[in-house]
Amino acid sequence: MTNYILYDDAAIRRHLLPFTFTRPVSEIRCGILTLTEKWAHFLQAKPSFLTEPYLQTKFPFVATDDNIFINGAVCATSAIAEAVRNLAEGEALAALDQIIAYRSPFEVVDPRQELNVISFPDPIVIIQRVWDIYGENGAQIKADFAALTHDRVSQPLNDPFTRVYAPENVFLEEGAKVRASVLNAENGPIYIGKNATVSEGSVIIGPFALGEGATVNWGAKMRMNTSIGPHCKVGGEVSNSVLFGFSNKGHDGFLGNSVLGEWCNLGANCNNSNLKNDYTNVKLYSYATEAMEDTHRLFCGLFMGDFSKAGISTLFNTGTVVGVNTNVFGAGFQPKHIPSFSWGGLAEGFTEYRIEKALKVAFETVSRRGEAFGETEREILKYVFEISRGYNRK
Incomplete structure (x- = not known):
């Protein structure tokens, strides 16, 4: 079974302080749901978190041999979730200059350089600044x-x-x-x-x-x-x-x-x-x-x-x-x-x-x-x- 992990993009996380002092990026609320809840709804799965070490006890990280790492700042839709589910191992999904997700047994530092990048054709919503x-x-x-x-x-x-x-x-x-x-x-x-x-x-x-x-x-x-x-x-x-x-x-x-x-x-x-x-x-x-x-x-x-x-x-x-x-x-x-x-x-x-x-x-x-x-x-x-x-x- 595929394992989903919501990760914090380090650059984005700093721009979302002070809210990300106390939570992963995906625990931000925008709309009715948090970003985590949006992904859980469309994937019909409970993701774990890859965030700052001091937050991991409260927001645990769970890894398996088949992981899809998802950028926690992206607002999920049914179309994005479907594209994420269809990723093969070694593939990354991107929209313009943003990585949406990648499939790998382990965390990848630079998916664009290390993985086969697939473009997502539609616009995406990504929370990059507090005013977003x-x-x-x-x-x-x-x-x-x-x-x-x-x-x-x-x-x-x-x-x-x-x-x-x-x-x-x-x-x-x-x-x-x-x-x-x-x-x-x-x-x-x-x-x-x-x-x-x-x-x-x-x-x-x-x-x-x-x-x-x-x-x-x-x-x-x-x-x-x-x-x-x-x-x-x-x-x-x-x-x-x-x-x-x-x-x-x-x-x-x-x-x-x-x-x-x-x-x-x-x-x-x-x-x-x-x-x-x-x-x-x-x-x-x-x-x-x-x-x-x-x-x-x-x-x-x-x-x-x-x-x-x-x-x-x-x-x-x-x-x-x-x-x-x-x-x-x-x-x-x-x-x-x-x-x-x-x-x-x-x-x-x-x-x-x-x-x-x-x-x-x-x-x-x-x-x-x-x-x-x-x-x-x-x-x-x-x-x-x-x-x-x-x-x-x-």
Whole structure:
């Protein structure tokens, strides 16, 4: 039986920090599903991971004599999956300058030089920069919706006080609840996951995805191209943004063209800017170059790594990058780059978040949701704490 392995392209992985500090590239969410889940769906197989050594305990690597190594940054489709399955040993599949996958008993450093390369004829979607996560999100919601709902029937939406536009584009999984809300799927599908809740007075515009067990709070405004991952809680106004899972933005305030990792929390009335007053391209801090990088986008908001939190009324500037396990608070617009394990704010200044205190808060954050936070998770965060000291703290 063929064994599938999702590998991290080293160059791409650095450009996807801070999210890849704590996960392989393929565990990024874009659309309804993570990239891993897309591959698992189309291959009908559970892949393993080839990632950084400190992540392998949580994301194990399994090899056999017949392996297909898949670039974890590629968004799977049925056509790509079929081409991947048909690879012979010693062959690699590529699209333009990107390797999609290769078949080999062992890892190959340079598939283009060492293997027979076959060209994939159609365009592919590959997540190469953090802004691709929200930039591709609307199209990926549509693609995932088609894949997940094919030949299936939605649970009925019987609430008499909910107004639905284009009901054929709305799908509710088992246990999903919608109360006295407006769902407008005329411009794209709306997916409500298992046991998810849309509370009274909410307005949702598709494309939109709400993950399993997630909640849209009362009176929320969910604008198009937004994905709320499993067990998140959201309120206020959210536009073209992705929350990976278990994160909260439960109160009023605006979040636009942004990406939040897992276990993040934005306090009441947190807001971010996503457009510069002079309408020039937004520049964003890059961990790959330790410098500001032109995104070539007019709209670009907040990128926040796992376990980071912001106090009430925190303001984030256009194109702000916040690392892993930070605690940000105080008056004024915060700096455009806040390194991992920082504590403080612009007005008060920043200090290093003490590692034992950070781990205790992380444990409490996860445990109160009934999830496990053990030695594996502790060791990952301790490793990120150490390597983060090497990144530029400007």
